[in-house]
Amino acid sequence: MVRLMTAKVRLYVDDPLGAGQPVALAREQAHYLFSVMRLPVGAPVALFNGRDGEWLAEVAEAGKRGGTLTCVEQTRPQGTPPDLWLLFAPIKKARTDFIVEKAxxxxxxRIVPVQTAFTNSERIRQDRLQAHAVxxxxxxxATFVPEVAELQKLDRLMAEWADRRLLFCDEASAGGGTDYVALLAGDPAPWAVLIGPEGGFSDQERTRLHGxxxxxxxxxxxxxxxxxxxxxxxLTLWQAHCGDWA
Amino acid sequence: MVRLMTAKVRLYVDDPLGAGQPVALAREQAHYLFSVMRLPVGAPVALFNGRDGEWLAEVAEAGKRGGTLTCVEQTRPQGTPPDLWLLFAPIKKARTDFIVEKAxxxxxxRIVPVQTAFTNSERIRQDRLQAHAVxxxxxxxATFVPEVAELQKLDRLMAEWADRRLLFCDEASAGGGTDYVALLAGDPAPWAVLIGPEGGFSDQERTRLHGxxxxxxxxxxxxxxxxxxxxxxxLTLWQAHCGDWA
Known part of the structure; x- marks a missing residue:
């Protein structure tokens, strides 16, 4: 098969992906592919759904309100990250978006926004953050999209915490002299990283976490x-010593 | 000395800082302190100049176009980071600002914007980036402000490179299995971290760097x-294994 073009567009879809599999486009996706990017029938598009790796697909039908792609061949295997969650206290919009992007x-x-004693936000737009992750x-x-959970209270989360390891960043213990290898290496059990709000954890939260x-x-x-x-x-230090960078 | 108030404003100044030392304010600083923040005479202000640590000062004279602060006592010693430079290829404005802030x-x-074969920017606003670092x-x-250098060509920098160690991130070598401790630990000589542009390094640059x-x-x-x-x-991995986090 001669393939001179590479995909200019990379799209997340819900459908299963496999050779010859048709993928129906939502109205918004069709608008983006055909009105904004002006892709013709036969144009290549890269697809992933978080489960089946990355696939090269081609435009089969292009319409103003919809269209169909057909999967041709897998271009990358599925790459699912290690079982690591990020728990963080939401901050200003731009920086919250940034945290989701970087995670x-x-x-x-999995990304879990948490409400701590010193968190200002009492609500988040879960759908907006999930779209940002996509x-x-x-x-x-990436071939994987982490789930963004609804905002949860930290004290309730801690009360129900199972055996997942929890790495928390404590401003109060700021200083040099940390042996990250000794702290992190050699324990590949499921982990979560917890980042407090700009004001830090409350004394009560800190005592409970340390306990x-x-x-x-x-x-x-x-x-x-x-x-x-x-x-x-x-997240970098965890990945470098406990995750799939090591 | 009884001091019930803590400083709400933290200001970088050029002047030397020491007990009883007067610090004259520029027009812009006076506007910020007295018109925006409405600080009265006697109000506390935290000062640093990148050399003398952090000082508590008090407003001695407040005017619309100027004013004077008087240093009272040092509140934190000077904390100068390890001899690490960050070299990076400038990208979009918001992300370039972000890199400077995070560095x-x-x-x-020291922060050195570099022009590589695939860098889009041919100029940067050095003064704007320096102000952003402040x-x-x-x-x-922080009690230290890194100097932001003018944009420099990477090939010229490499031609004149002395014995400073250079850590560069090579997209082409992406993968797991990296032993960061073996790569980084135990060599505290002066270092630089080099980050390429979104398009990566050119083949020529990559060959030269590897050599x-x-x-x-x-x-x-x-x-x-x-x-x-x-x-x-x-920067995190360097600091954790070679810098002042370790």
């Missing part, structure tokens, strides 16, 4: 990091 | 990272 790139299974995966070439058998406190150097920086740094 | 938080001595330091509590005795290539996991994510991840 998708660095590789997590867009981040489309752009960074949890599953929890490991980590310091991220002698300078104060913003919550979004701390999220990227902690 | 200040994570701790670098603002990031004011907000994250440099001072250079170490690093992979950042099996997923493709944006340039801004790669910058934060690489």
């Amino acid at each position: 998708v790139e660095l590789g997590v299974r 867009e981040a995966a489309e752009q960074c070439g 949890m058998e599953q929890a490991t406190a980590i310091a991220l150097g002698p300078r104060i990091l913003r919550a979004d920086t701390a999220a990227v740094a902690a | 200040v938080e994570l701790g670098v001595r 603002e990031a330091a004011e907000q994250c509590g 440099m005795e001072q250079a170490t290539a690093i992979a950042l996991g099996p997923r493709i990272l944006r340039a801004d994510t790669a910058a934060v991840a690489a």
Whole structure:
């Protein structure tokens, strides 16, 4: 098969993907492919659904309100990240979007916004954050999209916590001298990384976290990091020593 | 001395700081302190200049076009980060600003925007990026502000490179199985981290970098990272194993 063109568009879809499989487009997707990107019939499109890897598909039918793609061949196998969750206290919109984008790139299974004692937000737009995760995966070439959960209260989460290991970043323990290898390496059980709000955890939360058998406190150097920086740094260190970068 | 108030404003200044030292305010700073923040005479302000640590000062004179602060006492010692440079290819404005902000938080001595074969920008606003670095330091509590250099061509920089170690992130070597401790630990000589543009390095640049005795290539996991994510991840790994987090 001669294939001179490579896909300019990469799209997340819900449908199963497999050789010859037709994929019906939603109105919005058809608008993007045919009105914005002006793809003709026969044009290549990269597809992924979070389960079946990445597929090359071709435009079979192009309409203003819909259309169909046909899967041709798998171009990349499914790459599911390690069983890592990111729990974070939502902050300003742009920085919350940023945390979701970075979590998708660095590789997590699930993103859980948590309400802590010092969290300002009492609600989040879960659908908007989930759409942002999809867009981040489309752009960074990921084949997996983490689920973004609804906002949950940290104290309730802690009360119901099972045996998943929990890595939390404690501003109060800021400083050098951390042996990240000793803290992280060699324990590949399911993990979660927890990032507190800009104001830090409350004394009560901190005491409770330090008392949890599953929890490991980590310091991220002698300078104060913003919550979004701390999220990227902690996910990086976990991936480098416990995850699929190692 | 009884001091009930803590400073609500943290300001970078050029002047030397020391007990009893007066600090004259520029018009813009006076406007911010007295018209925006409405600080009265006697109000506390936190000051740093990148050399003398953080000082508590008090408003001595407040005017519309100027004013004076008087240093009272040092509140934090000078914290200068390790001798690490960040070299990066400028990308879109918001993400370039982000890289500068994160480099200040994570701790670098110098930020060098570089023009590579695949860099789109042919110029940067050095003054704007330097101001952004100052603002990031004011907000994250750093006592040091890295110098932001003018845009430099990567091939010229490489031709004149001295014995500083160079850590570069090579998309082509993406994958798992990296032993970051073996790559980074135990060599505290001056370092630089180099992040390529979104399009990666050219073949010529890659060959030249791999041929440099001072250079170490690093992979950042099996997923493709944006340039801004790669910058934060690489600086984190360096700080955790070679810098002042370890």
